[in-house]
Amino acid sequence: MILCPTCRKKVYEGSSSCPRCETQLNMLFKIEKLAGNKYKQGCLYLKKQDYKKAYIMFNAAYHLKADDRIKKGIIISLVGLGDNISAIKMALRIIQSKH
Numbered sequence: 001m002i003l004c005p006t007c008r009k010k011v012y013e014g015s016s017s018c019p020r021c022e023t024q025l026n027m028l029f030k031i032e033k034l035a036g037n038k039y040k041q042g043c044l045y046l047k048k049q050d051y052k053k054a055y056i057m058f059n060a061a062y063h064l065k066a067d068d069r070i071k072k073g074i075i076i077s078l079v080g081l082g083d084n085i086s087a088i089k090m091a092l093r094i095i096q097s098k099h
């Protein structure tokens with residue numbers, strides 16, 4: 001299930017449009033899938049301790065969908081790269097998004 005970006009109704013994945021407001025959802029599902037794939041690739045690079053490539057993948061995912069698990073991937077890769085200041089800034093975004 002995902003939330004319709006227009007009316008926030010829960011919609012089954014694979015639906016071509018929202019049953020309540022008729023917003024077209026095909027592109028949204030494509031973006032969700034692409035973000036998920038980039039996230040998975042980032043995780044694989046993290047396991048190989050290739051933090052630079054992991055950061056590139058997580059950052060690509062983040063521009064498609066700024067969710068917390070993607071932000072956490074960015075934080076881990078930034079720490080791996082030794083950029084603690086940027087990692088802290090991203091961690092603050094997670095804390096601030098809870099309010």
Ligand SMILES: [Zn+2]
Nearest residue numbers: 004007018021
């Ligand atoms: Zn809707």
